[in-house]
Amino acid sequence: MAADEKVNILLVDDLPAKLLSYEVILQDLGENLLRANSARAALGLLLQHEIAVVLVDVCMPDLDGFELAKMIREHPRFTKTAIIFISAIQVTEVDTLRGYETGGVDYVPVPVVPAVLRAKVKVFVDLYRTTRELERLNRELEKRVEERTAELAANHAQLVQSEKRRTLSLMAxxxxxxxxxxxxxxxxxxxxxxxxxxxxxxxxxxxxxxxxxxxxxxxxxxxxxxxxxxxxxxxxxxxxxxxxxxxxxxxxxxxxxxxxxxxxxxxxxxxxxxxxITDRKLAEERQLLLAREVDHRARNALAVAQSIVHLSRGADIDSFTELVNGRIQALARVHTLISESHWRGADLRRVVEDELLPYMGEAHEVSVAGPPLFLPPSVSQALALVVHELLTNAAKYGSLSRPGGQLRLSWQVDGQSLAIAWVERGHHAVRRPTASGFGSRLIRATIEGTLKGNVQLDWQPQGLVCRIVVPATWQTVEHAMERTAAPGEAPADPAASQRRLRVLLVEDESLIALMIEEAVVKMGHTVVGPLGDFDSALAAAKGAEFDLALLDVNLGGRLIFGVADALRDRGIPYLLLTGYGSESIPPDYRGAPALQKPIEPDLLRKCIAAVMPATHAVVSAMASRPPSAASQILLHD
CATH class of the missing domain: 3.30.450.20 (PAS domain)
Incomplete structure (x- = not known):
């Protein structure tokens, strides 16, 4: 408290005259004087005010001064309040001891000497004021210590956090x-x-x-x-x-x-x-090598395209355009497969299936068989053109030109040779062509010239049989599995695209859902749904029976990835459908195959065929799509 702040002095006596005399004696101290004519009144004032000194008469009718002092001391607020007894009777040593036991600090006998009373009261007033000032200073000191301690603790925490961030930054x-x-x-x-x-x-x-x-x-x-x-x-x-x-x-x-x-x-x-910076250095080296390889492959591709345009023949401009477009599309498809492997090569099965996919339906019986085989880029490109020429001929004149035709394409590796058999069987007689067209010339030039192998074209009455043998010193069967996206992925199932599947369809736009449902049914599959809300989709993902799910990414404003998690837990493959770009798919799901809207039925068919052999395989349907659909397949690393 401040030095000039007045303190309260409580005067307790049952006689008003004596209270007045105490006031007159103590008024020169300049403090607040409070009067009480009974013990009850004194206790009331004590509870209402902070009291520095209590001046109490020993003899009072209801409670004597000793009993009042004891009651005052028992209250936790007044354990240290100074109590001075005033006694008009002779005080014995027993009385003195009793007074000190009850909390008294001094005695003043009657008649009261004014100077003595003022001096004693002033001593305890000054002591009270000094004590309160010390308490105030102590509180301020404790507060400053707490603030400083808190500041040091905060600074230490910031330093620790800063060190953690620095360490994490360095590690990252x-x-x-x-x-x-x-x-x-x-x-x-x-x-x-x-x-x-x-x-x-x-x-x-x-x-x-x-x-x-x-x-x-x-x-x-x-x-x-x-x-x-x-x-x-x-x-x-x-x-x-x-x-x-x-x-x-x-x-x-x-x-x-x-x-x-x-x-x-x-x-x-x-x-x-x-x-x-080792990874950066290695990436720079790989980028340089890749740039050189891309430049080399691009020039080769342009040269091949130039040869196709130069040597192709057609009865009119439309047929010429169709021929050239088909051959360039074959090049584009195999180019996509090679680029997916960062120019290491392509899987032979993917090369031939991408060409044959349009004919693998109910109208024709088409089968592909052979061991996994990974081909270098140059061999992949050459065989893609050969298969395209054989397929074009079969579609125009051979077994695929009429419903019910059969085509069996198989290969095997025997020692250091790769043997490929193309066998057509149809319901009409086949005649050997009288002249050698560009297709036959391209096949022989590619197999015998580029690949240093041999080719036999046998036009049997039931259909063409083509046997190709090329050296296979460049291939390793084990390398064929390098296209697998994850360890333990199941090998491709050649019958997957023809298997009758139960397909869960999740799409909130009714017209789009009807179109996709119709396309899936035409493929020979069964549709579960369609479902248009997240909760129904999640319930189906957790408990319904189906083989594959088609999931709209944005389902009524809610993202579908919780449903995708449930499917992943059950090991059920899924295909994402999105109207946005690849940036709309979170990083944790960018390994999943995705098809961009608007959905084309042919692309959907190819995506389903591609995604079924392995749950998380990258969609390869881009390899066989038309240029106008170039933005529909989202390929993720």
Whole structure:
């Protein structure tokens, strides 16, 4: 409390005259004087005010002063309140002891000496004021201590959080940091630095000398020159160098460092950062190789297209356009397959099935059989053109020109040779052509010239039989499985596209749902649904029986991915349908096949055939779509 703030003094006596005399004596103290003519009144005032001193008469009719003092002391607010007894009778030692036991601090006998009473009361008033001031100061001190402690705790938490963010940032960026104390000669590495150097923190002692020894011999001179420069100039620009790990592995890193100087300008600390850029370097190398390969393949493709245009013959412009367009489309389809593998090649089954897919229906009996076989890009392109020419001839003149025709395409690897058999069977006689057209010339030039093999074209009465044998020294059967998206994926099922499936259809737009349902039914499958709301779709995904699901991504404003999760848990494949681009699909679901609206029935058929062999296979239907539908299939990495 403030020094000039008045305090309360409580005067207790049952005689008004005595109360008035106490007031006259104590008024010179300048404090607030409160009067009570009974113990009950005194207790009431005590509960209403903060009292510094209680002046109480020992002899009162209801409660004597000792009993009142005891009651005052029992209250937690007044355990330290000063109580002075006034007694008009002779006070014995027993009375004095009783007074002190009940909480009294002093006695004043009657007749009262005014100066003595004022002096005693003033002592306790000053003591009360000083005590309150000390309590105030103590509270302020405690508050400042609490605030400072909280501030330090907050700063510490921020520092810890900042260090965590720094560590996470370094880890996310493949980075490590180090610090070299020049005065102490000690060096400290963080976890990222140990990871980049491939060293064990328990056994490796980080020193500038050890760091230099881990640098590739060809880059060590530049590293030493850079460290000398940082000590002389204070910092170095980022330096690319190679690090040799304990197991002999070489990794590319980017290093940068700077010094912290003393008051005199001498460097005290050298702090540095190391960034692992091996992946970037490898990506740059792959990109350069890929750019060269793409350039090479593009020129070859243009040359092939030029030959197709130059050598194709047609009775009129329409037939010529049809021939050229079909052959270029065959090139485009196999080009897409090759690009999906980053120009490593293509699976023979995918090459032939993409060509034959339009004829694999009820009107014709088409079968494909053969072991998995991964072909190099040049062989994939050559065989795609050969299959296209044979298929074009069969569609115009052979077994596929009439309903009920049969076509069996098979291959096998025998030692170092790949043998392909194309067998047609129909219901009409087949005659050997009198002249060799562009198709036959292309087949022979491709097999015998490009692939160094041989081809036999046998026009039997029941249909054409073509046997092709080419050297297979370039292939490995095991490599064929590299197109698999995930370990344990089931191999392609050649009958999947003809199997009668139960298809769950989830689509909230009724017209689109009707169109898709009709297309699926025409494919020979059964539709479960269609369902137009999220809850129904989720319930079906968890309990209904079906083989495949077609899921509209945005279902009445709710995203479908909760339903996709339920399907994934049950191991049921699904195909996403979206009216947006690939950016609308979250990263966790970009491995799933997706078809972009508007939906074309032919593309839907091919997507279903592609997605059924494996739950999470990338949709390959883009390979056989027309150019006008180029944006309908979303291919994800």
């Amino acid at each position: 960026g493949g980075m490590g940091s180090w610090d070299w104390d020049l005065s102490q000669g000690t060096c400290r590495w963080d976890e990222g630095q140990y990871r980049i150097y491939g060293e064990d923190p328990a056994s490796f002692q980080p020193t500038p000398e050890n760091m230099g020894r881990n640098v590739h011999p060809e880059d060590r001179g530049r590293w030493q020159a850079a460290m000398a420069a940082v000590l002389a100039e204070g910092q170095i620009c980022p330096l690319e160098l190679r690090i040799v790990l304990p197991d002999g592995q070489v990794r590319w890193c980017m290093a940068a460092a700077a010094t912290t100087g003393s008051a005199g300008g001498e460097p005290v600390h050298v702090s540095g950062v190391t960034v692992d």
